[in-house]
Every structure is written in structure tokens, then in C-alpha cells.
Amino acid sequence: MGDSQYSFSLTTFSPSGKLVQIEHALTAVGSAANGVVIATEKKLPSILVDETSVQKIQYLTPNIGVVYSGMGPDFRVLVRKSRKQVEQYHRLYKEPIPVTQPVRETAAVMQEFTQSGGVRPFGVSLLVAGYDDNGPQLYQNAKTFLEKRYTDDMELDDAVHTAILTLKEGFEGQISGKNIEIGIIGTDKNFRVLTPAEIDDYLAEVE
């Protein structure tokens, strides 16, 4: 798994009072006996931004999802590379890739960029959630400011509630289905991003 070789802390900066380039994101995880939940706040630079055009939680395969905190553009690059590696694995072995593989390969890429000349390291830390023959799994490479709570042994619904409560603690402003994203993977082995309506339902239960 990738080491945190970065000794600085990523801060948000706004040159000339403009767009935030690095998102100081809150991410939460919950692990259930039969699934995994990852949730993140979706901080948009302005109300003028169309929130449906942005998705922080991405699929690597139907049964592996990933979310990040840090620099969005860097995340896109890693997702693209991962997806390609996943496809290549599938082409060769004709079976779904175990969760550890893309994690290990992505970590290797991130390490490469800390060592090669002429490139800078990726400014992201990842949370990978998936379900394979070994059951539900969650991997992360932590950053100092990434806030996380880890809980065990509960039903998937409870895990979602816990994740929401965790996000709520650090959240500024009104939390709603529009400014957080939640991804879950359960015994059906399908990684799924919840719709804003479903998130609102969970929020109502938590209130």
C-alpha cells in the first residue's frame, strides 16, 4: 500500500481570490459485517456550479469503488490508469480483479511519481472500497488531515448512518443529498453510488 512520503500538508490556496484548487475534503468510512460504505463531502466552489457534473466517487469495476481527498485532476489520472490495469487483468484472466490488485498497482504508480525525474508526486490520498471472494474490503493511504472514523461489525444501513454522522461533525453549512456523495458495496458485490434522493432518505433517518 502506498506510503505517505509527503512531508507537507496540502492546503487550500486561492491565487488572486479564485477557485479552490485543492479540496480539503472530509471523507468518512464505515465497515459493516456485510459491506463497506464510503462517504465524502462535495465541496463546490460556487452555487453556479452544476453539482450533477461532478462525481467524486468513481467506479474502477462494478465491484470496486474509489474516492479521494486532495487534487481532483490528479485523481482522474489515477482512476484512468487503474481502470486500464483492471481491464488488462480481466482480458488475461477472464475474472473480476481482486481488490488488492488495483490498490497495489495504483500505489506503485504513485510511488513512481515520487521518484522519477521531471514529475511531481500525486496530491491525493485514496480510499478504495470493494467486495471480492475475501469479502468486503477497504484500503486507504492516509494523509495527516484526512479525518476518518472506522467502525466494525454492524449492518450496512447502520454503517451508512455512522458515515453520515461522521461527515456531519466536520461539515459546514447544511448537509443534503446534493453536497455529499455516498458509495456502498454490499453482499450483492455491486459497488453503487447512492442517488441524492436516497441520501436524503438516510439523512432524514439520522435526524
Add this chain to the structure above:
Amino acid sequence: MSRGSGGGYDRHITIFSPEGRLFQVEYAFKAVKAAGITSIGVRGKDSVCVVTQKKVPDKLLDQTSVTHLFPITKFLGLLATGMTADARTLVQQARNEAAEFRFRYGYEMPVDVLSKWIADKSQVYTQHAYMRPLGVVAMVLGIDEEKGPQLYKCDPAGHFYGHKATSAGSKEQEAINFLEKKMKNDPAFTYKETVQTAISALQSVLQEDFKATEIEVGVVKADDPVFQVLSTEEIDEHLTAISERD
């Protein structure tokens, strides 16, 4: 192998500074502002409109050759704010990519796909030392077959978002404040309202009334999804409507 304090080079190429900043990317944003032009984009219920200032610094220059508004394909337009030379190379590459996409996949490149491509290219410049980021903010507009009118903005950092309305350039923040008030309750602007909101936003922020020759306006409409640059006469009509309204 950590780079430690950067050896002073963290300002010269895109590597992290000790505080985790990318100075070259920040400077690219400043270059966009330094161009001295402000641009506005507004998305309506069934149309998208972009407006930018047309500043011709020299009377001897051929006005028609000075433009920041570029058709990428028949259906996609791009408004480039910032360094003109960087804008031209971006447009050239985007045109190439969109044409190849059409050839390869048999359908028109959607707005968000082109924007993502532009943003991903920008991200490469922020990570690899051999090229600097482009000093351009690109607004891409078009009508998406499934999602309707779309307005995307791509910046030198590699970010891209879909927008209901947005701005770029020297008075970006003032324009965004103005637009946030106008778009507060998710209004569904008609074509005319969309164009007039965009133009009046620019006028309000720059505090001057324009002549039709001093701005460029580009639109796409759902009932005619071709990217069009408005003629001086058409711009005049809208300017008149705005001044009569006020």
C-alpha cells in the same frame, strides 16, 4: 526521493513547494487575469450563451482577426480567456481531437467529454516538468443529446466543472458574485433572457455600456444546436433590448 525545499525551483517548474503549493499553476491563473479581459457564460433552459470583451489595442489591426471565440466543431464552441497564443494551440488540439472522435466513434463529441479531455491535458502540464501549464481558461459550450444545454469551464489546474453560469478573466470574482444573485433560485432562462443576462452581467461588472463591436457573443440553442457567433446587428438588438428594459 523527496525534493526537500525544492531548491528554489518550485517556482520555476510544476513541483510542490514545502507548503504544498504549485506556484506555476498559480501563476498560470494570474496570466489569465493579466490578459485584461473578462468573459461570462450563462446556461439557460434551452440555450447557452458566452460573452467576452473584444479589445483591439491598435487601430491598424484587422478587427475581424481578433477573436477569443472559436468553433471546435459545428456543434461545439470554445471561449478562451487569457493568453491568446496558448488559446490558439489549445483550440487547434481540441479541433483535432473532436474530429478524430467523430471519425472513430461515429457520433459527435459531447461537451463534457471534450472538457474532460482538455482538463486532462492541462493536468499533465501540472505534473510533468517539461511543459508549463497553459495560461488559458476555456469555456466549452454545446447542446448535449441527453442532458440538454451544457456549459463547462476548464482551468490551468486541470479542474473542470459543468456550470449554470460562470466567469473568467480579470473581473471574474465580481462577475461570479453578480451571477450568483441572478441564478439563486435556479431560473430557467429563455434564449433571450440567457443572452441578456450574460451581456448585462459583463456591462455591470465592467461598469460600461458596450457598443456591439466591443464584445463577442457566442450561442448554442437546443432547437438549432449549431454553435453560432452573433453578428454585430444581432448583438445590437440585444443591447437595445437591455437598455430599454433598464
